[in-house]
Amino acid sequence: xxxxxxxxxxxxxxxxRISDETLAKMVDLTIEExxxxxxxxxxxxxxxxxxxxxxxxKINETETVTAMIDVKVTPKRGVGxxxxxxxxxxxxxxxxxxxxxxxxDLSVVIEGKTMQEVARFVSEKLSTLDSVLSTTTHFQxxxxxxxxxxxxDGEEDHRIVITP
Amino acid sequence: xRRFFDLASSMDNIISLGVGEPDFITPWAVREACISSLxxxxxxxxxxxxxxxxxxxxxxxxxxxxxxxxDPKSEIIVTVGASEALDIALRAIVDPxxxxxxxxxxxxxxxxxxxxxxxxxxxVGTTVETNFRLMxxxxxxxxxxxxKAIMLSFPNNPTGSTMTEDELRGIxxxxxxxxxxxxxxxxxxxxxxxxxxxxxxxxxxxxERTILISGFSKAFxxxxxxxxxxxxxxxxxxxxxxxxxYTMMCASTMAQHAAIEALQSGMEDVKKMVxxxxxxxxxxxxxxxEIGLPCHVPGGAFYxxxxxxxxxxxxxxxxxxxxxxxxxxxxxxxxxxxxxEGHIRCSYATSLDNLKEAVTRIERFMKSLK
Numbered sequence: 001x002x003x004x005x006x007x008x009x010x011x012x013x014x015x016x017r018i019s020d021e022t023l024a025k026m027v028d029l030t031i032e033e034x035x036x037x038x039x040x041x042x043x044x045x046x047x048x049x050x051x052x053x054x055x056x057x058k059i060n061e062t063e064t065v066t067a068m069i070d071v072k073v074t075p076k077r078g079v080g081x082x083x084x085x086x087x088x089x090x091x092x093x094x095x096x097x098x099x100x101x102x103x104x105d106l107s108v109v110i111e112g113k114t115m116q117e118v119a120r121f122v123s124e125k126l127s128t129l130d131s132v133l134s135t136t137t138h139f140q141x142x143x144x145x146x147x148x149x150x151x152x153d154g155e156e157d158h159r160i161v162i163t164p
Numbered sequence: 165x166r167r168f169f170d171l172a173s174s175m176d177n178i179i180s181l182g183v184g185e186p187d188f189i190t191p192w193a194v195r196e197a198c199i200s201s202l203x204x205x206x207x208x209x210x211x212x213x214x215x216x217x218x219x220x221x222x223x224x225x226x227x228x229x230x231x232x233x234x235d236p237k238s239e240i241i242v243t244v245g246a247s248e249a250l251d252i253a254l255r256a257i258v259d260p261x262x263x264x265x266x267x268x269x270x271x272x273x274x275x276x277x278x279x280x281x282x283x284x285x286x287x288v289g290t291t292v293e294t295n296f297r298l299m300x301x302x303x304x305x306x307x308x309x310x311x312k313a314i315m316l317s318f319p320n321n322p323t324g325s326t327m328t329e330d331e332l333r334g335i336x337x338x339x340x341x342x343x344x345x346x347x348x349x350x351x352x353x354x355x356x357x358x359x360x361x362x363x364x365x366x367x368x369x370x371x372e373r374t375i376l377i378s379g380f381s382k383a384f385x386x387x388x389x390x391x392x393x394x395x396x397x398x399x400x401x402x403x404x405x406x407x408x409x410y411t412m413m414c415a416s417t418m419a420q421h422a423a424i425e426a427l428q429s430g431m432e433d434v435k436k437m438v439x440x441x442x443x444x445x446x447x448x449x450x451x452x453x454e455i456g457l458p459c460h461v462p463g464g465a466f467y468x469x470x471x472x473x474x475x476x477x478x479x480x481x482x483x484x485x486x487x488x489x490x491x492x493x494x495x496x497x498x499x500x501x502x503x504x505e506g507h508i509r510c511s512y513a514t515s516l517d518n519l520k521e522a523v524t525r526i527e528r529f530m531k532s533l534k
Contacts, residue, residue: 007439007443010439011443018516022447022516022520025446025447025450025451026443026444026446026447026516027443027446028446028450155189157187159180159183159185159187160173160183161169161172161173161178161180161182161183161493162168162169162172162173162180162182162183162493162495163182163183163184163185164184164271164272164273164321
């Protein structure tokens with residue numbers, strides 16, 4: 001991968017809404033060249049999607065509950081953890097799933113409308129899977145930083161208007 | 165500059181392209197080191213030349229980044245910003261009546277500092293035709309028997325121009341022939357985009373006659389910390405240290421602790437900031453060309469210096485009218501000395517959103533002139 005591709009990826013990871021025109025100027029390519037690179041990265045599944053980081057707590061009617069669940073499982077012969085992982089990540093409530101080293105095996109991030117909804121998912125769907133040995137649920141109380149974005153108003157520009 | 169500054173400062177909601185400092189805030193690890201310094205009670209003076217630990221780090225940094233070797237014990241002084249370094253360098257080397265060549269357009273304080281040191285500034289103007297580089301024949305022409313030194317600044321504020329090692333070699337040859345000193349302000353050395361920074365001190369025979377000035381302000385986004393440094397042969401630094409110890413005593417202790425952290429762990433942050441400046445430069449310069457303000461491609465620093473000659477306005481008129489009608493602040497080129505008239509300095513050390521909005525407004529302003 002050459003430098004321009006990396007630059008484009010970094011820039012759209014930071015701001016997926018940046019226009020092709022601006023992006024092209026920033027990386028010193030033509031718009032066509034830039035579009036070709038993006039298309040190729042999409043085709044190669046390097047770019048998997050474009051999303052926004054939203055502070056839902058500011059939108060009252062859409063408030064959600066997020067929980068991180070530590071799951072211990074019994075890996076299966078031949079497929080290891082992949083089989084049980086697939087069964088878990090297919091649930092639409094699961095926002096993220098990671099295989100971990102350490103005290104437990106899988107880290108599952110669940111999002112629900114209410115705490116009850118998450119609790120029901122854990123007790124009825126997750127815990128009842130054959131391979132699942134135990135679960136420990138941690139509810140998220142406040143989001144300070146997510147995906148590299150700080151959830152506050154940020155630091156102001158304190159510079160004076162003209163300096164030498 | 166002052167009148168224009170007062171006008172710009174009195175207005176609300178302006179987009180400023182007039183700021184000569186990074187828009188990034190000092191990396192967190194560096195700020196944290198300062199907090200920790202205070203918590204541990206480091207509130208007393210340091211050695212006049214700066215904490216030895218910091219000077220050792222500066223020596224390592226100069227070696228690694230620019231292949232320059234300086235003895236931390238005798239050839240490095242930590243100063244209160246690069247500005248103080250410039251001042252004490254001039255006061256250390258200039259005798260009354262000495263001439264110092266100032267290559268313009270350049271940072272606003274050089275010529276006044278020469279005058280304050282009792283010397284006579286001799287202006288040599290560069291132009292966009294040579295990408296604001298100093299041509300050896302220009303230098304040769306400006307030298308008189310009274311010439312003591314030449315002040316260079318690459319990458320340059322306000323033009324953003326840089327000089328390669330080959331181009332500097334022609335300058336070095338003349339400097340050596342006439343037995344001059346060089347004050348080389350390399351505060352923007354990290355901000356070079358198209359080729360690596362070349363220091364004149366690296367050329368054969370030049371280390372012994374070069375006073376290299378740098379600091380933490382630009383690379384590490386530490387302008388308000390007032391922390392610079394100077395490297396030079398020990399006979400020069402010892403003369404500078406005498407002035408420094410009686411005027412400044414030493415740089416602030418917590419800032420020096422922060423600077424150690426900056427040199428030890430801050431280079432990744434520097435790289436990220438430089439990458440961002442480069443992308444903004446590309447965006448900005450292309451946009452200027454599109455809206456009819458021809459702009460040479462600045463190889464360093466974070467300034468674009470487009471020509472406004474085709475508008476028929478002076479740089480001051482252009483800046484003032486743009487400020488009043490579109491609320492965009494830029495700095496008129498003439499304040500940077502000979503060769504600056506007919507240009508405006510536009511800093512791209514501001515967010516991409518601000519740059520885009522500024523381009524839209526300047527374009528509208530350009531159309532209103534027709």
